[in-house]
Amino acid sequence: MTTGVRRRMGVEERRQQLIGVALELFSRRSPDEVSIDEIAAAAGISRPLVYHYFPGKLSLYEAALQRASDDLAGRFVVPEEGALGSRLLRVMRRFFDFVDDHGPGFAALMRGGPAVGSSTTNALVDGVRQAAYVQILSHMKVENPPARLELVIRSWISLVESTALIWLDGRRIPRAELERQLVHDFGALAAVSAAYDEELSELLREALKSEPGDGPFSDLVVRLIALASPPAS
Numbered sequence: 001m002t003t004g005v006r007r008r009m010g011v012e013e014r015r016q017q018l019i020g021v022a023l024e025l026f027s028r029r030s031p032d033e034v035s036i037d038e039i040a041a042a043a044g045i046s047r048p049l050v051y052h053y054f055p056g057k058l059s060l061y062e063a064a065l066q067r068a069s070d071d072l073a074g075r076f077v078v079p080e081e082g083a084l085g086s087r088l089l090r091v092m093r094r095f096f097d098f099v100d101d102h103g104p105g106f107a108a109l110m111r112g113g114p115a116v117g118s119s120t121t122n123a124l125v126d127g128v129r130q131a132a133y134v135q136i137l138s139h140m141k142v143e144n145p146p147a148r149l150e151l152v153i154r155s156w157i158s159l160v161e162s163t164a165l166i167w168l169d170g171r172r173i174p175r176a177e178l179e180r181q182l183v184h185d186f187g188a189l190a191a192v193s194a195a196y197d198e199e200l201s202e203l204l205r206e207a208l209k210s211e212p213g214d215g216p217f218s219d220l221v222v223r224l225i226a227l228a229s230p231p232a233s
Contacts, residue, residue, distance in 0.1 A: 015053050015063070018043055022064040026105040031061055062120045065109050069124040072098055072109070073131035080139060084207045085183055085216035087139050092160070092179035099164045100175070107168060110161055132157050140207050148193040148200050156186045184220040 009017065021043045025034045036057055040047045054060040075094040078087055099106050109125065136153045137145055160182055167178060194201040211217050
């Protein structure tokens with residue numbers, strides 16, 4: 001008969017375990033409500049040992065946010081195949097998968113949480129936004145965007161963030177509808193700006209060439225036409 005022997009973790013392995021445990025707890029409750037004692041208990045180690053790997057809760061919190069921000073930034077990366085509207089819809093589904101699974105952690109990342117005002121946290125959030133911006137340009141096959149396109153994309157990313165935060169408070173709109181609406185929001189913002197900018201207008205025409213009749217942007221056009229049509233008497 002053999003008895004199990006607990007394997008001793010290396011320093012980096014233990015750090016990664018603690019980050020994972022903290023993220024799991026932060027996904028269910030606000031980081032403000034999670035104590036070092038809870039993290040230690042969930043990891044199966046003592047409180048002093050947590051401090052051996054992280055000097056304090058803030059440093060552990062920032063390490064957890066780093067991992068979360070890397071994950072969130074990766075949600076904007078989808079295969080560059082299919083029409084733009086379909087790609088953006090896949091991006092929104094992946095984004096809201098994260099929001100759904102890590103609600104309190106997502107809110108903490110976007111709002112700062114215990115590290116509000118921290119240069120580290122601000123840099124992480126800015127990094128997610130920049131990664132999202134670069135990916136959207138890639139989906140549009142644009143390397144040197146005109147000023148109005150940059151404005152559209154960055155404004156839309158902010159809209160997605162704020163919409164997700166509001167949605168988390170009660171989830172009063174069906175998630176699938178909200179994902180599609182946000183893709184429509186991108187199309188509407190781009191269309192309005194294109195009306196003022198010929199270069200953006202050409203880029204948008206090129207991006208929409210492959211849009212199928214049942215795609216998100218075609219659906220948006222149908223909805224707008226119906227909205228502008230007089231009601232049947």
